[in-house]
Amino acid sequence: MRPARTGSWRGERSIALAAAALLQFVVPGSSHSAQAVSPDQSPSSVALPLTQYPHTNRLIREKSPYLLQHAHNPVDWYPWGGEAFAQARAKNKPIFLSVGYSTCHWCHVMERESFENPEIASVLSENFICIKVDREERPDVDHVYMTFVQATTGSGGWPMSVWLTPDLKPFLGGTYFPPGKLQQLLSRVSEAWRNERTKLLASSDSITQKLQKYAQGDQAVNARLNASLLDDCYAQLKSSYESRFGGFGDAPKFPRPVSLNFLLHYYARTAKPDALEMSLHTLRKMADGGIHDHLGGGFHRYSTDMQWHVPHFEKLLYDQAQLVCSYLDAFQITHDTFIAETARDVLLYVQRDMTGPQGQFYSAEDADSPIPGKPMTSAEGAFYVWDKQEIENALGKEEVKIFNYYYGVEAKGNVQSDPRGELSGKNVLVVSHSLAETAAKFKTSPEEIGRFLDGSRKRLFQERAQRPRPRLDDKTITAWNGLMISGFARAAQVLSNPSFLISAQRARSFLREKCYNPGTGKVLRRFRAGDAAIEGYADDYAFLIQGLLDLYETSFEIDDLQWAMALQTTQNQLFEDKTRGGFFTTAGGDTNLLLRMKEDYDGAEPTANSVTVLNLLRLAQMTDNPAWRRSAEAALGAFADRLRQEPGSMPQMLVALDFSLAKPRQIVIAGKPDSDPTRAMLRTVRETYLPNKILLLADGAEGQRFLGTTLEFLRDLQPFDGKATAFVCENYACQLPTTDLNTLRKQLARPQKSAPEQRVR
16 A cells, blocks of 8 residues: 655645544444554455456546556446446446545455456446546545545555445545445445435535645745745754655655755755765665665656665656656766666666556556466565575575675575565565675675676576566556656766656657647646547646657757747646746646645646746746746746645645745857767766756857847857857856867856845735
8 A cells, every 4th residue: 555645734624523523424333434453454466357358447548557457347337427427326326436446455455356256346336426536647536535534544655446326525525444344334324325315415525625725725925935944954864864764754655856856956055965965875775775776777656664675666757757766866966876776777677677668658557467487476566576586596505605695685584574474485676785795795896896786686586587577557647757767867877877867858749749638738637548638637738748848858858848948838728827926737627526626746746836846936037038937936836825834745846946945047159059069068068967057058049039029138159269168157148258168167167156036916
């Protein structure tokens, strides 16, 4: 079960009280909303369904891999839509809404235990209209009902189970329920619907009204936003920092790259060593831990323990994309080759295993896979874990000793905490000793140990490739592809790898061809099996625009910047709250959504609002468009109260505020893009961590002419004496141009000044 978010909720007490009152007659004797039993109390591995299916339901017509996984359940599932809603109204039945995603381990467990159980399926189908939702395709639906579940239970995650009235108002919810608990709830909800329907409907109306009031949020008028908010966020993160293994809080531990992103920005602003050390220590411990796939590359979703040792094994595209950027930022600061290699390892994994034939990026790989030698039985992590004998069979006698010492392999397995018994006798590879310690142990050099380990990893990777692979979710999500475009584009800059630029450009071209309508200027969210569908949400626009801006600053193809500008115009038209500031998740107009929300928590993914504010500020600098800056300031103002009350809830928004507070820096390289001197100038800029800047190229071609129509200072910039020339500017006022790389480094090293505090409406 993957938590959705943590942190306080405005108005949560009134919602919780209303739900508690309702629950008293739905589930007598309860004092709070239905809570999911801990997944750790559930069985470990279970039989997979047979290949010939006695049941087929409406989900067979869907494209979502998650919905198709449930197409042969005996439950009479409907997809979210008009047919299901009409049936609920016509039959006057409550709705059972189940939300999850294809690579979620506990979604699989609940399916096998309950939705494939004929008895439970019969109760569901007879008494409820049962609706399945893929949260990755429909985050708008997920956000609405997750808000209810978290406000009434204090936590949330997937699978999510919610009971609704026929007009889609929630009255009971939770996450994973084991079969006994689910049967009990189904019986009591059915009884309450028959005997206490009037009271139940009235109470659900009250809950919905409170949810709608919460969704409206607070409006900050003339709020002063200054650097003290950055200090507050730093203090909050520092107070939750776990110094031994890095990360924030205890088990389970989530990477949350937005926090690392903020800390590195904060370090650049303040030079406080703790901000840097918290980030670097976390990144290194994660790279050494079992959350990192040491053989195949990439990172798993999160760690079940404090040590980053035992993960939940699904791999999600948006984690890879964001973590790459965190490691690249850290490398620019430290020039530590270990950090660069970790970033490269993630990118090579995505190129190999998560990239489609047309360059599109797939969404995820599953946590579960068939156990080797037992094709009808699935378990979490089966593809990734090892017993000691398997490793010894694959490696030579001397080599295996080095490998086992370095990676902590033990005869009885190295997993200390395994409440489900799923990893008994297994080893999750984790760096237990450094190269230096291993070299000392075996009386050789660290370089020699490194060569041994490289060879061992290659052989074990080949051995592992013979196992049944985890299931691939091969749908393309526009938002997540935008994040991954950023990762590859930034890696092409920092690591000077042309193949990474090609990956970013291929994904960009795929989205433009398959998921974009140039006539309307709109994007679609999902592409799979030849079908593009679902109107894009705010994050689809925001993350894609960010990717295009990063791609422009890599290749300087003006088409990328022009498309970003067009998308930003469309996003503002569709999603911006012109009255209160900020951006709604949805474009509005869908009468089947109870709430039109603005996301205000930077969690596993940043909010569309946080990314959009930074996009607007970057675009305002690139085009000298004051309207986009005003839009960014209005959005900052919309979340001013949230930032003051809980700054750690929106670290990515504070990254945008940091950009807003800094005196904007423009760096222009004048020269031919394919010349060695120009490339050397660009490498010099890109080897330095400069978070609050834009990078432009003055090459005398179409791009410079286009930008020169609004950026007057750029119009006439050209190489000095025919040599590639750098112009380092603040607020469009430039230092003396230079053709010398050492002089450029000195100019870049000068502290960036701050602008006065921002007053936003």
